[in-house]
Amino acid sequence: MDPIDFSLYLVTDRGLLPQGKSYLESLEQALLGGVTVVQIREKKTDTAEFLEIALQSKALCDRYKVPLIINDRIDIALAVNARGVHLGQSDMPIDVARKLLPKGFLIGISCNTLDEVRRARESQADYVGLASVWDTQTKKLxxxxxxxxxxxxxxxxxxxxEVRAVAIGGIKSTNLIRLMHGSVSATNHGLDGVAVVSDIVASHDPKGAAQMLKSIFIACKKSTLSFDGEPRLSREEIIDKAVTIMDGVRSLNPLVHQMTNVVVSNQSANITLAVGASPxxxxAPEEMADLAELSDSLLVNIGTLRADSMQGMLKGGYSANAGRKPVVLDPVGVGASEFRKASVKELLDIWQPTVIKGNAGELAALAGSIEVAAKGVDSTGGFKDPVSFVRQLARKERCIVALTGETDYISDGKRVLLLKNGDPLLGKITGSGCMLGSCISSYCAAANTLANEDHREGKLTRGGDFLSATVGAVLTLTIASEFAATREDVHGIGTFLPALIDEVAALQPETIVRLAKVEEAADS
Ligand SMILES: Nc1ncnc2c1ncn2[C@@H]1O[C@H](COP(=O)(O)OP(=O)(O)OP(=O)(O)O)[C@@H](O)[C@H]1O
Ligand SMILES: Cc1ncsc1CCO
Structure with a gap:
């Protein structure tokens, strides 16, 4: 029997049909739109009616050569000669179901935990439905x-x-790109498909809805499942690219939308101007969609997070993703409270960052590690193996990660660069990390604009060189700090800050090339 294409897995729910649309009409339109598997879910229907619906659905699916799966009811699945059955954790165990079903009959099972996935693998399920990704109205969680x-x-x-995996729960065309990017494992294992209910069933245009979901799925599958593909630049080429991006910021003057903390707002706006961008x-959540269109990148800094700022941050990152603008996350002090931890998790479940930057304490907390402690927004130690840590985190979060400190470690999940410039005064003033976030956002904005537009759907940016952009931003701030610290008019942290802003504005690309202390860690 042909292997099943799980790409777009429709789960029916007659209760969600819009007024005036019949079940079979909606199903046929979804099939025309490119649904690749159909599961009939009828939780409250009696056997005779379920059987009738299943028979009608089977005839329709056969016409479009799309396999039909029945939720829960092995008897109905057998009666209509379906391709498979989908079981829940409290339904019949897989080994028992297997004995009752003919050879080749497909068995899928819903899994909510890692243990359930492991057990599904041991019991040789054909596929797992990983549920529920998000809160959903279609099923009481x-x-x-x-x-x-x-x-x-x-x-x-x-x-x-051989077990295939589809995700289910709250998946829509509007969050599918984020799902596809963010769900890939550190070992590069991606979803085989996505199961969708309301986005198709509740639509007046199920064909259009299915077409949209399928095109995004296919585009994402092509563009996200590999860390390879980009040419590997040498250390010197990265520095050259970094200064090209630096020039790009100055000539393009990108608009950088920033949601930052109240401590550093002013200095962050000024450092943005100093690098040549506009802050x-x-x-306000109400203006996020407009700003995502207008601006060239977004910075989300949770330094003085409040419950009401979360709405803007959720919508801001989501709109920036949709507009293919880079998003930089600065999880300031994330380890300090449960509120910050839960909020960052929520943000990262809704949108995909392009770069995550933080000190050791922040990135440890974000990764769920207790290796490094923090005191409020400051880190009180370092990692034993920062190179591996930063590479792993970048692979896990599928973005560039910058771990700051005396040495900055920057990784795209493959390679790790060590940047050793910077004056210790940077660690003594407040908000140097926050200013770095503004610089990285500015450089990513220019890198994104400079990139050859990649028209493939499914990319969250235009495909700019964000590794070089992050390197460029760090070098700009740290090399400028070396000049600022040695100025005669600088006597301590009070006079250092304005001097730093001036030196950033005055810094020349050739000075960066001459003074950059960049090393590369060996590949793992
Ligand atoms: N001792 C140091 N020597 C050289 N550079 C440093 C030192 N400490 C910090 N830096 C530089 O300062 C910048 C910010 O890094 P840092 O780790 O201090 O951020 P942070 O703790 O998030 O700051 P903040 O919370 O105050 O915004 C980085 O570019 C880093 O290279
Ligand atoms: C001190 C401080 N507290 C919250 S944000 C911030 C600025 C440095 O991260």
């Missing part, structure tokens, strides 16, 4: 949502097996 980032570890548990500090 009995378990906590997995979130985009929870999917990666589950997929990793399926490495080397706009704005937090």
């Amino acid at each position: 009995t378990n906590v949502p997995i979130g985009v980032r929870g999917l990666g570890v589950m997929l990793e548990a399926l490495d080397g097996s 706009i500090m704005a937090t």
Whole structure:
């Protein structure tokens, strides 16, 4: 029997049909739109009616050569000669179901935890439905949502097996790109498909909805499942690219939308001007869609996070992703409170950052590690193996990661660069990390604009060189700090800050090339 294409897995729900649309009409339009598997879910229907619906659905699916799966009811699946059955954790165990079903009959099972995925693998399920990614109105959740980032570890548990995986729960065309990027495991294991309910069933245009979902899925599958493909630049080429981007910021004057903390707002706006970009500090959720269109990148800094700022941050990152603008996350003091931790998790379950930057304490907390402690927003130690840590985190979060400190470690998940410039005064003033976030956002904005527009759908940016952009931003701030610290008019942290802003504005690209202390760690 042909292997199943799980790409777009429709789960029916007659209760969601819009007024005036019949079940079979909606199903046929979804099939015309490119649905690749159909699961009939009828939780409250009696057997005779379920059987009738299943028979009608089977005839329709056969016409479009799309396999039909029945939720829960092995008897109905057998009666209509379906391709498979989908079981829940409290339904019949897989080994028992296997004995009752003919050879080749497909068995899928819903899994909410890593343990359930492991057990599904042991019992040789054909596929798992990883549920629920997000909160959903179509099913009353009995378990906590997995979130985009929870999917990666589950997929990793399926490495080397034949078990296919689809995600389900709240998936729509508007969050599918984020799901596809963020769910890939550190071992590069991606989803085989996405299961969708309301985005198709509740639509007046199920064909259009299915077409949209499928085109995004296919585009993402092509563009996200590999860290390779970009040419590997030498250390010197990265520095050259970094200064090209530096020039780009000055000539393009990108608009950088920043949601930052109240401590550093002013100095962040000024450092943005100093690198040659323009800042706009704005937090209201109502204006996020407009700003995503207008601006060239977004910075989200949670330094003085409030419950009401979360709405703007959620919508801001989401709109920036949709507009293919780079997003920089600065998880300031994330380890300091449960509120910050939960908020960062929520943000990262909704949108995909292009760069995450933070000190050791912040990145440890973000990664769930207790190796490095923090005192409020400051780190009180370092990692034993920062190179591996930063590479792993970049692979896990599928973005550039910059770990700051005396040495800055920057990784794209493959390579790790060590940057050793900077005066210790940078560590003594408040907000040097926050200013660096503004610089990185400015450089990413220019890198994104400078990139050859990649028209493939499914990319969250235009495909700019964000590794070089991050390197350029760090070099700009740290090399400028070396000049600022040695100025005669600088006597301590009070006079250092304005001098730093001046030196950033005055810094020349050739000075960076001459003074950059950049090393590369050996590949793992
Ligand atoms: N001792 C140091 N020597 C050289 N550079 C440093 C030192 N400490 C910090 N820096 C530089 O300062 C910048 C900010 O890094 P840092 O780790 O201090 O951020 P942070 O702790 O997030 O700052 P803040 O919370 O005050 O905004 C980085 O570019 C880093 O290279
Ligand atoms: C001191 C401080 N507190 C919250 S944000 C911030 C600025 C440096 O991160």
